[in-house]
Amino acid sequence: MEKFELYILGCGSALPTNRHFATSQVVDIRDKLFMIDCGEGAQMQLRKSRLKFSRLNHIFISHLHGDHCFGLLGLISTFGLLGRTAELHIYSPKGLEELLAPMLAFFCRKLSYKVIFHEFETKEAALIYEDRSITVTTIPLEHRIPCCGFLFTEKPGLNxxxxxxxxxxxxxxxxxxxxxxxxxxxxxxxxxxxxxxxxxPATPPRSYAYCSDTIFREKIIDQIKGVDLLFHEATFAQSELARARETFHTTAEQAAFIAREAGVGKLVIGHFSARYEDEELLLQEASAVFPSTVLAKEGLCVQI
Structure with missing residues (x-):
């Protein structure tokens, strides 16, 4: 079976802690690397994971909050120092290119490669990437600013x-x-x-869905129905339900409900609030609803 793996580089939320890095992941599909979000420290974690920088050509940014994109400038700069020549494609809601352009002009004036920005709308699901092996489709989420998750789906193979x-x-x-x-x-x-x-028959195509950050949103269930692996934010425990609603985040129990109703194979929860020194409570609450739940942690690799 061809490689299809998820690497967790960071699974914390906005407030830095000494336990977690800001949100970032890498999906490895047949040795092609796709980064999802790029919080501070993402390139350090990428080094630790021993994944090859040269195989990362596509970065997907869910929304323009700093804990999901502050690592981009450093990563782009490092690619330049490494003498990269391949194009780097960055997919995001509207506004990222406008924000980064002045900094790239100042700090990365003589890049040896092109950075190409692709903007997507966040109201409706849309196909934003396709190659011979996979498609990537946006998952409309509901956060304080425009935000989307991403659905990675293998194309059906030949017999x-x-x-x-x-x-x-x-x-x-x-x-x-x-x-x-x-x-x-x-x-x-x-x-x-x-x-x-x-x-x-060919091996059934596999799929991975990433949903962070969002308020509890049942509308996503139909789109992620039956995925092999779901990452869903679980910023708070159920005792902080009011806070979750106020900040447009999800509790662990709500994330598990989404996983159960969508009939997914496995759930990974993350984007943990800094208030929790031990996320075991979040795991217990999620597992009570959907037993096949694991906690995200830096360095975790999940094979799909």
């Missing part, structure tokens, strides 16, 4: 060839791609060999 049967029927090499795409094989004698004899 797998049953080598013994292909050899038995002496299938020519030029027919293999047709068979992988579902075609039957007709022998020189006119016999029809059904595709189901020659192949086995």
């Amino acid at each position: 797998h060839i049953v080598r013994d049967m292909v050899d038995f029927y002496k299938v020519p090499l030029f027919e293999i791609n047709h068979i992988k795409n579902g075609a039957d094989y007709i022998t020189p004698e006119g016999e029809v060999v059904l595709n189901t004899k020659l192949t086995i």
Whole structure:
């Protein structure tokens, strides 16, 4: 099975602590790296993860709060110091390019590569990235400013060839791609060999959904239905429900409700408030609703 992994670089919220870095993640799909949010310290954590800087070409910013994007300038500068030549694509709600342009002009005047900004709307889900293997679609969230999550979905693969049967029927090499795409094989004698004899179904496509920051929002359930892995913010315990509503955040129990109703495979909770020195309470509250829940932590790698 091809690689599809989530690396947690930071899982804290806005107020810095000595336990967590600000929000940042990397999704590794077949050795292509996609960063989600880039809080302070993201490049340090990227170093610790031993992921190759050169394989990171796409960064997705959920919203323009500092704990989700203050690490960008440093990372862009470091890429320049490393002699990067490949384009860097940054996807975000409107306004990021305008904010970064003066700083890039001052601190990164002679970059050896291009930084290309892609703006997306946050009201409706939209396809913002696609290659041969995956699509990335926005998930409209509700926060104090425009905000979106991201849905990473593998494209369906081709059927797998049953080598013994292909050899038995002496299938020519030029027919293999047709068979992988579902075609039957007709022998020189006119016999029809059904595709189901020659192949086995491809591995079901996998998916990952990232939802941070947002108030409790049931509208996302339909879009993330059945994903293999969900990261959902769980800034507060249920005792702080009023505070969660006031700040447009979610409790751990609410995040677990979303995971249960969407029928996801596994839930990772994060974006923890600095008030919690031990997030075990948040894990207990979430697990009571959705048992397949784990706490985010720096250095955690989850295989999908």
